[in-house]
Amino acid sequence: AQSVTQPDIHITVSEGASLELRCNYSYGATPYLFWYVQSPGQGLQLLLKYFSGDTLVQGIKGFEAEFKRSQSSFNLRKPSVHWSDAAEYFCATRRGNNNDMRFGAGTRLTVKP
Amino acid sequence: DGGITQSPKYLFRKEGQNVTLSCEQNLNHDAMYWYRQDPGQGLRLIYYSQIVNDFQKGDIAEGYSVSREKKESFPLTVTSAQKNPTAFYLCASRGRGSRTDTQYFGPGTRLTVL
Numbered sequence: 001a002q003s004v005t006q007p008d009i010h011i012t013v014s015e016g017a018s019l020e021l022r023c024n025y026s027y028g029a030t031p032y033l034f035w036y037v038q039s040p041g042q043g044l045q046l047l048l049k050y051f052s053g054d055t056l057v058q059g060i061k062g063f064e065a066e067f068k069r070s071q072s073s074f075n076l077r078k079p080s081v082h083w084s085d086a087a088e089y090f091c092a093t094r095r096g097n098n099n100d101m102r103f104g105a106g107t108r109l110t111v112k113p
Numbered sequence: 114d115g116g117i118t119q120s121p122k123y124l125f126r127k128e129g130q131n132v133t134l135s136c137e138q139n140l141n142h143d144a145m146y147w148y149r150q151d152p153g154q155g156l157r158l159i160y161y162s163q164i165v166n167d168f169q170k171g172d173i174a175e176g177y178s179v180s181r182e183k184k185e186s187f188p189l190t191v192t193s194a195q196k197n198p199t200a201f202y203l204c205a206s207r208g209r210g211s212r213t214d215t216q217y218f219g220p221g222t223r224l225t226v227l
Contacts, residue, residue: 043203090155106153
């Protein structure tokens, strides 16, 4: 069964600094990959997704992610973090068109002024 | 506005009571899902339904029940058999027929057992 690992439970960055959130997946074939963001007490909002093609994916709010098959990774990046980016970020994977979606445990992002 | 609504936002329950959480979507999506979220554990799938009048158990279905009588609605009942029901519950939906369809989430219901 596929699984997702987010190695960092909590990350703190200064406003304006760059950000990279790590995500590793475990699955034999290329899975479908997603990043979601969750503000406190809210639902999850889709930031971006990868199904095939170009391995660098652009998302909303200035985020991007790069799929690296050799490293089984799908790290999320942003060149300059804003205070409003403080939230919890979840990486997820789905195998094909089925309903077996697996989420990582999440990374909480704190932004320092 | 198309989207997913969940109600109530906050729910309090006494031990031994059943409670029902509402999830409604107007996205014309076939598939609907219920997840439970606990701190530090990400999301875990409780039940899902791919079509009206059909649903399947997810990873942690014990102590929960669902129904899918209408395409728009997928209520979740947390029964007294659920030993630790205090959690944040998220409903999601997804269109069917395209491999690129994505799950979209509602705003969630926080259930607290007193």
